[in-house]
Amino acid sequence: MAPSHSFHVHASSSHLRWSNAIAPALRVPSGAEVTLELPDGGGNQITRESVAAAGGGAAALSSFRFDLADPCVGPIYVEGAEPGDVLRVDVLDVAPAADFAWTAVFPGFGILSDDEEFGVPALKLWDLHTAKQDNHIVFRPSSPRIVVPFAPFLGVVGLAPAAAGELPTVPPMPDTGGNIDTRYVTAGSSLHLPVKVPGALLSCGDAHAAQGDGEVCGTAAEMRATARLRVTVEKGKPWVKSPWVLTAPTKAVGGEGEGEGEKREYMCLGIDSDLREATRKAVRGVVDWLAAEMGLTRVEAYMLASVAGNLKMCEVVDMPNYTIGCSIPLSIFVS
Known part of the structure; x- marks a missing residue:
């Protein structure tokens, strides 16, 4: 629009x-x-x-x-x-x-x-x-x-x-x-x-x-x-309690003979003065989203974040707070 x-x-x-x-x-x-x-x-x-x-x-x-x-x-x-x-x-x-x-x-x-x-x-x-x-x-x-x-x-x-x-x-x-x-x-x-x-x-x-x-x-x-x-x-x-990033489309090789396609990730940013707690916030955010928007139980969401999620140390120098991202590739949702 x-x-x-x-x-x-x-x-x-x-x-x-x-x-x-x-x-x-x-x-x-x-x-x-x-x-x-x-x-x-x-x-x-x-x-x-x-x-x-x-x-x-x-x-x-x-x-x-x-x-x-x-x-x-x-x-x-x-x-x-x-x-x-x-x-x-x-x-x-x-x-x-x-x-x-x-x-x-x-x-x-x-x-x-x-x-x-x-x-x-x-x-x-x-x-x-x-x-x-x-x-x-x-x-x-x-x-x-x-x-x-x-x-x-x-x-x-x-x-x-x-x-x-x-x-x-x-x-x-x-x-x-x-x-x-x-x-x-x-x-x-x-x-x-x-x-x-x-x-x-x-x-x-x-x-x-x-x-x-x-x-x-x-x-x-x-x-x-x-x-x-x-x-x-x-x-x-x-469930948006902190910043979330929907990444820009990038080219990726699709599975099952699909050839090239667009790859995007949805990423929750956990921000805290404690590095471990920043990470926990990012993972909790992903669990919240998967449960609220994708219909998973919270236990299922936690397991999926462990199997398909990725942690990123986005920023580690602007003290006292760290920024940690936990991302899920949207390509795993196939129907």
Whole structure:
């Protein structure tokens, strides 16, 4: 169905805290398409010019301000969204808004932050001039040449929390998302978020040109971006208690002589300061969905999650919270 309206949000409508008291930058009907201009995860503090002026990558990080990291653009008030509903965010496109991306090692940040060998700041710039055409970005141009798939996605997609007060944007929130840094939120995917306040109050940011599961050094290929989304209010999905991702279609070889087909996964994100509890939340979410939507008993659902499910360490560096995904391939449901 074509959207009845299309809207635009400029990067100037940004904030550095999650709060339900932030006035909406935009008000849209359910089903609207929204285009957002997004600064990078560092708040555009890293530029080609700053690196050149500083005389090198490490020097360019000397003035980096972490209090400006992970800016979010929004919030967007979606009409008809009420607590208990779900906001479906369809990612239609994520495109670079600059010709470069960057990856940094910051002392004291990342999963190996206690290792002395990573105690010196380091910065790498990625050239994005031909990333879309080539479908990759170049890590090293020569012997051995190393390229990384160009797979842009949004690291931050979240809704305002129910509680009063402010929360920082760097750690993901256990229920309403935020800095989930889940690389499966690419064009063609959908994110389902539980609504906690009237209007949902959606904000986005922190686009990446590429990232591995975990984002282990603390940064991905951080890029400025333009994102195009469709936002839709959905009712009657009480099992959505944390972010859920319906992955984009990919080509897969079908079974029983079916040849190639489309492969998609539905994935619950468990977010918690304890790694084991984050995993338990993700598995419980899958059990809830299988029981509510697929007609399985909870015991059957638990067994199916063990046999056909997959765990993914989506983000392990935005302390104090980890993001663990438990996914089920939709191809197993054959009739």
